[in-house]
Amino acid sequence: MTSSEAPEPGADARGRMPSAEAGRPRAGAGVAGDPRSRTRVRVTSPRTSAARTRSVSIASEIDEQTRLGEVYITSLMRSQLRLALTVLVILASTLGLLPLAFRAVPAIADIDLLGVPLPWVLLTVVAFVEIIGLGWFYVRQSERNEDDFSDLLEGR
Amino acid sequence: MSNAASIVAVVLVSIASLAVGAFGLRLSRTMSDFYVASRGVGPVLNASAISGEYLSAASFLGVAGLILARGVDMLWLPVGWTAGYLLLLVFVAAPLRRSGAYTLPDFAQLRLESVVARRASSLLVVAIGLLYLIPQFQGAGLTLRTLTGAPSWVGQLAVAVVVCLNVLPGGMRSVTLVQAFHYWLKLLALLTPLFFLLGALGGRSGDPDVGAVFVADWVEPLRGDHALYLTYSLVLATFFGTMGLPHVVVRFYTNRDGRAARRATLAVLVLLSGFYLLPVLYGVIGRYVASDLVAAGRADSVVLELPSRLFDGPVAEGLTALLAAGAFAAFLSTSTGLVVSVAGVVSQDLVRWGAGHRQGIRTFRLSTVAVVAVSLLLTIVSAGVPVAHAVELTFAVAASTFCPMLLLGIWWRGLTARGAIAGMVVGGGLSMGAVVSTTFGIATGGWFGVVMTQPAAVSVPLSFATMVLVSVATRASAPEHVARTMVRLHAPEHIDLNRGSFHPERWYRRASAPVSPVSPVSPVTHVNQSSAANGATTEGTDSGTQHTAYDSGDTTARRSQPTARRD
Numbered sequence: 001m002t003s004s005e006a007p008e009p010g011a012d013a014r015g016r017m018p019s020a021e022a023g024r025p026r027a028g029a030g031v032a033g034d035p036r037s038r039t040r041v042r043v044t045s046p047r048t049s050a051a052r053t054r055s056v057s058i059a060s061e062i063d064e065q066t067r068l069g070e071v072y073i074t075s076l077m078r079s080q081l082r083l084a085l086t087v088l089v090i091l092a093s094t095l096g097l098l099p100l101a102f103r104a105v106p107a108i109a110d111i112d113l114l115g116v117p118l119p120w121v122l123l124t125v126v127a128f129v130e131i132i133g134l135g136w137f138y139v140r141q142s143e144r145n146e147d148d149f150s151d152l153l154e155g156r
Numbered sequence: 157m158s159n160a161a162s163i164v165a166v167v168l169v170s171i172a173s174l175a176v177g178a179f180g181l182r183l184s185r186t187m188s189d190f191y192v193a194s195r196g197v198g199p200v201l202n203a204s205a206i207s208g209e210y211l212s213a214a215s216f217l218g219v220a221g222l223i224l225a226r227g228v229d230m231l232w233l234p235v236g237w238t239a240g241y242l243l244l245l246v247f248v249a250a251p252l253r254r255s256g257a258y259t260l261p262d263f264a265q266l267r268l269e270s271v272v273a274r275r276a277s278s279l280l281v282v283a284i285g286l287l288y289l290i291p292q293f294q295g296a297g298l299t300l301r302t303l304t305g306a307p308s309w310v311g312q313l314a315v316a317v318v319v320c321l322n323v324l325p326g327g328m329r330s331v332t333l334v335q336a337f338h339y340w341l342k343l344l345a346l347l348t349p350l351f352f353l354l355g356a357l358g359g360r361s362g363d364p365d366v367g368a369v370f371v372a373d374w375v376e377p378l379r380g381d382h383a384l385y386l387t388y389s390l391v392l393a394t395f396f397g398t399m400g401l402p403h404v405v406v407r408f409y410t411n412r413d414g415r416a417a418r419r420a421t422l423a424v425l426v427l428l429s430g431f432y433l434l435p436v437l438y439g440v441i442g443r444y445v446a447s448d449l450v451a452a453g454r455a456d457s458v459v460l461e462l463p464s465r466l467f468d469g470p471v472a473e474g475l476t477a478l479l480a481a482g483a484f485a486a487f488l489s490t491s492t493g494l495v496v497s498v499a500g501v502v503s504q505d506l507v508r509w510g511a512g513h514r515q516g517i518r519t520f521r522l523s524t525v526a527v528v529a530v531s532l533l534l535t536i537v538s539a540g541v542p543v544a545h546a547v548e549l550t551f552a553v554a555a556s557t558f559c560p561m562l563l564l565g566i567w568w569r570g571l572t573a574r575g576a577i578a579g580m581v582v583g584g585g586l587s588m589g590a591v592v593s594t595t596f597g598i599a600t601g602g603w604f605g606v607v608m609t610q611p612a613a614v615s616v617p618l619s620f621a622t623m624v625l626v627s628v629a630t631r632a633s634a635p636e637h638v639a640r641t642m643v644r645l646h647a648p649e650h651i652d653l654n655r656g657s658f659h660p661e662r663w664y665r666r667a668s669a670p671v672s673p674v675s676p677v678s679p680v681t682h683v684n685q686s687s688a689a690n691g692a693t694t695e696g697t698d699s700g701t702q703h704t705a706y707d708s709g710d711t712t713a714r715r716s717q718p719t720a721r722r723d
Contacts, residue, residue, distance in 0.1 A: 013562050062647075063654040065639050073639075076645050081567050091239065099387045102377040109376035123231035124436055128429035129294045131235075131242050139418050146415075146648040150717050153651055156293040 029043055058153050072152070079145045087134050161477035162303040169341070169481045170318045173488055176337045177322045199416050203423030206407045208339030210237075210424075211312045212288075212429060212490035213295040213432060214547045216342060216483050219432070221456035224449065225376030228254025230439075235549075236394025240551075241428060244399040245421040250414035251566045251645040259501050260402055260408050260558055265671035267565040267645075269635040270573030276580055278505040279403040280557055283584075284500035286531055287591065288401070289491060289552045293535040295488040302457050303480050312535055315484075316528050319491050323499070323524050332410060333491055334473025338489035339427065344641045345482025346434040349463055353441055356466040374443070382606045385613065390548070393612035397551030400558030403493035406500065438636040439460060459483070496530075501524040549591045549611075556583030556615035560623050566645055568636050575627030587611050 062069035102119060104110060111118040215237065222230040237557035261277040264270075293312045300311030322334055373379045380386070398404060400704050411417040442449065442458040445465045460483065463475035487708045503523040566572040590611040607614050635641070637656055644655035 059651070059653055062643055070639060073643055073646065077567065077642065080646065087246045088243065091242065092538065095235070095239065096391065099391070101379070102367075102524075103384055107378070116421060117375055119228050120231070120375075123228065123235055124433060127235045128238060128432070131238055132422075132425050132429055135242050135245055135422045138242075139422050143248070150648060150651050153173055 060136060072149075076145065076149045079148075083138065083141050083145065087138050090134060091130075094130060098122060158482075159303055159473055159476055161473045162480040165477035165481040166300070166303075166314070166484045169484045169488070169669030170314065171339070172341075173318060173334050173485070176319055177325075177331070177334045179333065199411070199420040199423055200418075201332070201336050201425055202407070202410055202420045204336035205410075206404070206420065207298035207427040207431065208335035208336075208337070208342070208485075209403060209407060209493035210241075210490070211339065211342055211486060212547070213292060213299070213311040213483060213486045214347070215432070215435065215485040216297070217299070217435075217456055217459050218547070219435040220442060220459045223436055224442040224447070224458045225455040227386070228377045229380070229383065229387060231393065231436065232390050233314055236305055237398065238425060238428045238432060239395050240398025241421060243395055243433050244404070245418060245425070248399045248562050248566065249280065249417045249421045252405065252562070253408050253411050253417035254414045254609045254645050254649065255641075256644075259497065259504070260400075260405055260561075261501055261505060262411075263405075263575065264561065267569070267635065267638075267641055268573040268576055269637060270577075273573045274578055276577050277558070277561075278501050279578060280584060281501045284400075284550055284553055284557075285402055285494050285501075285527075286534060287546055287553070288403075288496050289498075289527075289531040290538060291547050292487050292491045293493070293531060294539070296484070296491075297535075297707070298459070299457075299480070299483050299487070302460060302608055303476070307497060308429065308539065309536065312532060315487050315491055316532050318523060319495050320528055322488075322492055323496055324521050331496055331562065335489045338485040339431075341485045342482045342489075343431055343434075345478050345485070346431075346438070346459075348433060349479055350437060352471070352475060353462055353466055354437075357441060357444065375527055382603075385606060386610050389552075389610035392616055393548070393552040393555050393610070395555075396559045397553075397555035397612070397617060400554030401550070402497040402501070402558075403490070405498040407493070407557075415648070417681070424479075430438045435459070446541055453557065457484035489622055495524055495527050499527045502527060544548050546591060549587065549594065552610070552615065553584060553587040553591065553613050556587045556619045558622045559616070564620070564627075569642060570627050570631065570634065571623060572627045572630045572634050574630045574633060575623045575625075578592050578626040579619045580620045583615045586615040586618065590615075 035057070035148075058072060062072055099110075108118055113121045204697065215234070219230070219234055222233065252263065255263055255266055257266055260281055261274045264277040265274040268274075293315060294308075296315040297308030297311040300314070301304050301308050338393070377383075377387075408417050411420055422475050442455075442462060446458055446461060448460055449461065454461075460476060460479050463479070464472045466472075467475065499520060500523075502518040561571075561576050561580050565576065573576060590608045593608050640654070640656040643653055647653050
């Protein structure tokens with residue numbers, strides 16, 4: 001464990017970029033300043049793994065609110081929003097269109113399923129199964145999106 | 157229908173709720189427990205609690221009554237109330253949990269960085285909360301009167317007292333356990349009599365009263381006037397209103413993290429779907445054997461009256477008592493959730509400012525008593541005003557105010573404080589106007605009257621449009637830390653990032669006596685302090701008032717110890 005004010009040479013052995021270490025205390029204060037004015041420092045220490053190096057740098061790009069960091073967060077937001085809107089569109093084009101379908105084709109009400117009129121089946125069992133199914137699909141996909149994002153940050 | 161067994165059942169439910177609450181109390185030690193159950197509640201327990209709190213008397217008694225009276229079009233209510241949780245899951249659940257906001261005003265302040273937006277949200281939470289509480293109290297009074305013949309105030313007072321006794325000592329932790337208990341109680345209370353009823357119905361000789369069932373108006377959809385508009389408006393209100401209800405949102409704070417919040421919500425979808433099939437069946441059975449209740453104007457009591465229609469003697473009394481217990485649990489759990497969330501907002505925003513730094517827990521308790529007393533008073537004052545429709549309209553109010561604020565705030569960087577406030581004023585004004593005009597029977601004809609009956613289809617789009625347009629017009633006043641806030645809302649917790657330093661819990665923690673910083677001073681906290689201090693000098697552009705929760709000295713910022721980067 002080393003303090004950020006004085007990066008020890010030992011820290012470099014773990015493959016960190018010195019700029020990330022030194023940039024850390026300024027990260028918060030840098031809100032007011034121009035993030036692009038951050039000076040780039042050449043990597044001089046031996047790198048044990050290229051992946052570790054990138055993981056620090058993308059996370060710190062996000063922390064320091066550079067354009068690149070914003071692109072990463074925006075990509076996560078977009079993928080999650082696309083997923084959420086997919087669920088909404090599926091819901092709207094099935095359950096949401098039912099009133100219109102009932103109005104357009106009143107004969108739906110005459111169809112019986114095991115003695116129960118079809119609208120009653122659609123608005124109870126079918127609707128609940130669809131809602132649970134969509135919820136399950138969303139939870140699985142959104143966790144995948146997040147895993148992709150953290151893989152990206154960790155350079156895997 | 158004086159029924160000694162029902163009285164015993166109601167008393168037993170009250171005692172059991174208090175006992176479960178007292179058990180939870182033993183687990184509730186710290187300040188943090190008191191407000192948010194230390195956020196360590198498991199997904200299944202939390203899902204039971206969320207469902208238990210959500211399933212109010214409108215679900216337990218009202219749905220069956222509406223289906224009995226009005227048939228297939230009313231199936232949209234249980235479907236919409238469940239689909240509302242699906243939309244909450246996909247758009248709001250994880251980001252809201254990750255925001256760390258305890259209440260909707262907290263979220264407004266975090267995202268919009270404006271104290272004015274916070275106060276506007278607080279007022280709205282109190283308004284929606286009271287609007288929802290009064291029907292609960294009235295319903296409790298009516299139910300107890302139906303069952304025992306006692307005057308209405310007995311039931312109202314009973315609910316008020318039990319709610320207070322539950323909330324005052326234990327706070328959120330005991331409330332969580334009580335509400336989870338109430339979900340399973342309500343499920344069993346509907347499920348057990350249902351087996352008996354179906355058995356009796358199947359064993360009855362001859363055809364039951366089919367005449368009342370196969371009536372086109374009842375069995376076929378969209379037969380009423382303006383049915384298409386009313387249906388779509390109801391769909392919009394319920395689908396989008398759920399996410400804006402204050403007592404629903406508070407419960408998400410007790411999840412461990414964003415993913416746990418999602419999984420708990422998925423479990424809620426299963427629990428709600430299972431539950432909502434039952435009142436539908438009660439409504440249908442009621443149509444077969446008790447359709448005279450509609451003409452008598454007592455459709456709401458169909459759930460409670462069914463056993464005595466098919467059985468007599470001790471079986472009927474026992475089943476009625478079980479249903480009475482479930483109904484009373486429904487009043488208790490929803491009222492408790494509402495009281496906790498409204499009292500939380502009152503103690504944070506309204507009392508604290510007036511009284512300065514008081515003990516956090518004491519303020520919360522005083523607020524609880526005040527909220528319960530005010531709602532009881534309003535219930536007595538509004539006796540005779542038909543408020544059952546108010547629950548439905550509450551969803552419309554939530555869908556036209558908090559829903560756009562949450563959706564745009566979470567997914568669009570461009571939302572400004574002024575835009576959000578303007579949208580909430582427009583959407584809230586319109587939907588509240590509808591509440592007033594329908595409650596006090598200011599009848600108007602034509603399309604305007606129809607819109608006022610079910611305002612969501614007009615007020616929700618209008619509120620969204622106002623928020624977007626005003627935000628675009630006031631882009632210059634965009635919140636300063638919106639980029640950091642977006643990282644906080646969307647990045648999974650296990651990734652170590654700087655998420656800013658907003659921390660609503662600190663409010664309470666500072667007010668209570670022993671404050672022990674959890675994490676030792678480290679470079680990480682150093683960063684957060686400097687950013688917070690920076691924020692302290694540049695924020696509060698509109699009123700000069702500072703984010704109380706953004707000031708320096710925040711050692712517990714969102715980088716908790718386990719996830720802190722080791723550098």
